Amino acid sequence: MPQGHEEALATVVREEWGRLTSLLLVHFRRLDLVEDALGDAVEAAARRWPTDGVPDNPAGWLHTTARRRILDRLRAEAMAQRKAPLLLVDHEHTQSTATDGIRADPGDLVEDDLLRLVLMCAHPALDLAAASALSLRLVLGVTTPDIARLFLVSEPTMAARITRAKKKIVAAGIPFAVPSADVLPQRLDTVAHTAYLAFTAGYAPGSGPDAVRIALAGEAIRLVRVVLGARPDEPVLVALLALMLLQHSRRDARVDDEGAIVLLPDQDRSRWHHDEVDEAVRLLRSPSLSGPVTIQTAAYAVQARIAAEHATAPTADATDWARVVGHYDDLLALSPTPSARLARAVAVAEAQGPEAGLAALDGLDDELPLSHRLPAVRAELLTRAGDTQGAHAAYDLAIQRCDNDAERALLTQRRDALT
Template sequence: MTAGTVAQAITRAHRNEWARVVAGLARRFDDLDVAEEAAAEAFAAAAERWPREGVPANPGGWLVTTATRKAIDRLRRESQRDARHQAARFGYDASPAEPTGPVEDDRLRLIFICCHPVLASQARVALTLRLLGGLTVAEIARAFLVSETTMARRITRAKAKIKAAGVPFRIPGPDDVRERLAGVLAVVYLVFNEGYLASAGDDPVRSDRTDEAIRLGRLLRTLLPDDGEVTGLLALMLLTEARRSARVSRTGELVTLDEQDRGAWDRALIAEGNALVQERIEAVAAGAAPGRYQLQAAIGVVHTAAPSARDTDWSTIVALYGRLVLLDPSPIVRLNRAVAVAEVDGPSVGLAEVDRLGAGLDGYHAFHAARADLLRRLGRSGESRTAYDRAVELAGNPAERAYLTRRRDQLAG
């Protein structure tokens, strides 16, 4: 087996098994630090031993066994020879079993732990991206537009708060589920986005992360089948995932929505997403108020329903974004609305709205990319080039950088 083949196997194992290993260790040892560090040590051992010994027939089982031994060794080194240590050492847990809830999945339970109310909203998202999504601290820092040091401290403090609060490893009761649900949905969606268009790394698309987010979305819908936002998020992810195969060209460049081959879209995913949105439309007609994910899913339906980019119903999209801004007036939502406004009222109107958001989005590459495109459409090539330069500088995704670089280089003069 070549070194390249082994490296690919390790990468694949990390993508497929990291969340499962961490979640299983967290349940067994009731300690997030132990779980994360033992999992990391197991993958380091794989990188050292698999090139010599070969890739095991069951990589996931090998990693779980190795990580468990690493965790026990750590507890032994720290002289934590309490009941938890002894139980783990001999392969059983002598304490009364915690109820696990209606969904038997360690990863889903770990999400609810990471989204405990003792944590601030951003800490919940960061912790889950680290423990469930397997993102590095640097990748999470880029997503939050903060330094790596700041993010490392945030994650460390979050784990310490979870430990100090004595949060049990189980899905909470119905009342607690409702309280934590918004944070859980935000985390799942960020994991999805990090896979659909990765913020860093050599791979522009990480299908393992989009698959994991959709899997978690389906589990949440099983847990809460009548919740509109759970349904809306699943629909949104399905409708977005349906376009993934057309998102990046063969040369590794981002293909924007207006240039994508719509014949390559996954019609089965679109049909499933449309059915979920239709279900929520009927609920809204009966008096339910749509939430942010339901509105974004409705926008996705409008995009996927258009046979070509020129046939897109931009007026409806602007109206939906108008309702979304009332629920979530964040600068990014308002930026998306401004881009849609430019399609209805022209680039000068859209640019005016985009420029009003500048103070809060200077470190966000999509803000500069939107400005660059609108300035290009207005014939202001010099300003457009400057905006493209800033967008390329900030973009962490290689496919986006390639696209933005080409668009900049096509400018006249």
């Protein structure tokens, strides 16, 4: 396939896979059929687009092709089972009730197709991690390698987990049906966790050309706002929205005109969305966060307070790094993840110097064996400490592990600047 066609197909798969999956699931409710049909459609595009040209609406082409594949499969199944009339009637009923989304429920939840599909994936038969991974892949279109990075596991491990979750849905006959409003409270943790991971995938993509996927991050925020419309004082959603808004407020300053990453100390703070910062600060003062909350809620709130330290400081030099370190200590008491330890080491280096930051990295290599951010942080701290040779080696490792084009360009630039 010529390069232009390859790029067009890769782009539509990356950006539209989740939406296409959602649309087809809404109509056909068969996970196995939808995935097979979309895979066939992508293969057909790889064969035909080089000769026919890229269609004006690539996503529509894939949707139409996949839809035809599903209908062919349904006809074949109907013939095999000799139940063609029954299936045809059922299909026509589905078409009439789900043209713009699933409408078979009593309508007492929220009329948002994305939320409906996330809630479907959040079936209690799946644990939180499996449900979130499945939602990220099927509904939001996050790639399996990026999901693996979010969960700090290898790509084959994550692919196997997602496959097991899909097989469990198919084998157990879990329907892609809209749950009623009374199940929403039991699935809020999964919805929040999915939105948090989707936002992280948009805010710091693990692969691809973009430094930030603004559309994905924005969709995660919209999802939380939709649920908050139904449950406006839900603590986990209040804390999560505050965290997201504080991070998302910097989106326009995070890259320059050429798409290169601009680090926090160098960002033009006049380009930050200060209205979102103000909203987030108000959310952190919400009475719903003043009483006892879950560990998940508390962890989101602490991360939001860390982000608020940066967002409300008039300049980067005015950041109270000692207080940031204290917040990270609180976060580690709630959720002692290696990612939080890595972020704390950065704050320690700012507060106490690069040697202290390097000491705080001890023991993380075994916990983050695939991460490019650990050697990247080590390289920066070794540079500040005057160990140019060690910094060069750490940058080499970070570049080797990094699959995001924008981050890899920044790392290469910093490594080359050492000499």
